[in-house]
Amino acid sequence: MLQTVVKQCQALPSNTKILIFGAGFSGQHIANVSRQLGAKVLCSRRELNKPGADFIFDSTKKQLPDNEVFKGVTHILSCIPPDENGRDPVIEQLNSVLQKMPIKWIGYLSTTGVYGDSKGNWVSEKNTPNPKQPRSQRRLECEQQWISTGLPVQILRLPGIYGPGRSALETIIKGKYKLVDKPGQIFSRIHIDDIAGAIMHLISLSEQGTKPNVINISDDLPTSNIDVLRYAASLMKINLPCVEPFEKASKHMSPMALSFWQENRRVSNQYLCQNLKYSLIHPDYKSGLQECFSHLKK
Numbered sequence: 001m002l003q004t005v006v007k008q009c010q011a012l013p014s015n016t017k018i019l020i021f022g023a024g025f026s027g028q029h030i031a032n033v034s035r036q037l038g039a040k041v042l043c044s045r046r047e048l049n050k051p052g053a054d055f056i057f058d059s060t061k062k063q064l065p066d067n068e069v070f071k072g073v074t075h076i077l078s079c080i081p082p083d084e085n086g087r088d089p090v091i092e093q094l095n096s097v098l099q100k101m102p103i104k105w106i107g108y109l110s111t112t113g114v115y116g117d118s119k120g121n122w123v124s125e126k127n128t129p130n131p132k133q134p135r136s137q138r139r140l141e142c143e144q145q146w147i148s149t150g151l152p153v154q155i156l157r158l159p160g161i162y163g164p165g166r167s168a169l170e171t172i173i174k175g176k177y178k179l180v181d182k183p184g185q186i187f188s189r190i191h192i193d194d195i196a197g198a199i200m201h202l203i204s205l206s207e208q209g210t211k212p213n214v215i216n217i218s219d220d221l222p223t224s225n226i227d228v229l230r231y232a233a234s235l236m237k238i239n240l241p242c243v244e245p246f247e248k249a250s251k252h253m254s255p256m257a258l259s260f261w262q263e264n265r266r267v268s269n270q271y272l273c274q275n276l277k278y279s280l281i282h283p284d285y286k287s288g289l290q291e292c293f294s295h296l297k298k
């Protein structure tokens with residue numbers, strides 16, 4: 001919930017102006033939190049008539065922001081995935097502009113897919129990335145492109161993102177799901193309140209000179225999808241269908257869906273929560289889904 005995040009964050013310095021490239025699901029929530037904390041925020045989408053769009057940025061059509069957009073910018077967040085060649089859309093089009101700006105902080109939303117398959121073991125920022133999926137290889141290339149700009153960038157690695165409007169509750173309501181049983185398979189996840197909260201915490205730490213290059217933002221409890229769906233169903237008082245073994249269910253999965261089941265890792269948040277002292281708003285899926293459910297009831 002917006003106010004819960006805002007309450008636990010420090011106000012941003014009064015001259016803060018944040019550009020958010022790719023203000024989709026996560027970007028819009030982070031924009032709303034940042035505005036409540038006193039920042040001026042401008043968000044890009046590929047079309048001006050999409051919710052929350054302040055300006056257009058579309059790397060494919062080479063639609064770039066006006067100079068005015070960049071005036072006074074102190075912070076940048078990119079939520080845009082890699083292009084099909086593994087190039088980062090923002091760096092490809094705007095690196096020369098960014099290089100001339102006095103930017104204090106840049107956040108790049110990446111994925112924990114860059115760690116590859118750890119066979120269910122914990123992975124932390126100390127693990128060398130070992131992406132197996134082509135999309136995760138492209139993502140690692142983009143991380144490296146950001147780092148090699150020399151700009152003050154933090155790479156924020158995220159597992160499955162959920163929040164109001166995009167959670168197991170909607171998955172069940174839409175009816176397009178199966179209870180797939182693959183023993184030992186777990187997934188990590190993060191609620192958008194904690195993406196926003198952690199980013200505000202990291203911006204505040206960077207003001208004090210603490211600015212690690214790579215941070216995982218994930219909750220405390222990697223869990224099977226079945227447990228998450230069952231809990232979501234219990235909140236809505238809905239009965240779920242029978243469990244289907246992975247061997248059977250996988251025959252009807254898209255290549256994309258299948259690729260998620262080929263990797264099994266527990267993403268550690270120890271660095272963020274213990275070393276950098278971020279306090280999670282939703283430490284597990286139960287807390288996060290309860291919050292999503294409160295929006296559904298409205």
Ligand SMILES: NC(=O)c1ccc[n+]([C@@H]2O[C@H](COP(=O)([O-])OP(=O)(O)OC[C@H]3O[C@@H](n4cnc5c(N)ncnc54)[C@H](OP(=O)(O)O)[C@@H]3O)[C@@H](O)[C@H]2O)c1
Nearest residue numbers: 022023024025026045046058059079080081111159160161
């Ligand atoms: N979803 C997950 O579970 C997950 C997990 C880990 C990491 N991530 C990554 O974290 C980031 C944020 O995730 P999200 O789910 O909040 O993303 P999202 O809602 O899909 O938003 C992505 C944004 O990127 C913009 N975009 C895409 N291609 C672009 C291009 N060529 N030029 C300009 N803008 C472009 C989109 O523009 P429009 O608004 O016009 O569509 C949208 O605003 C993404 O990079 C995503 O890949 C996602």
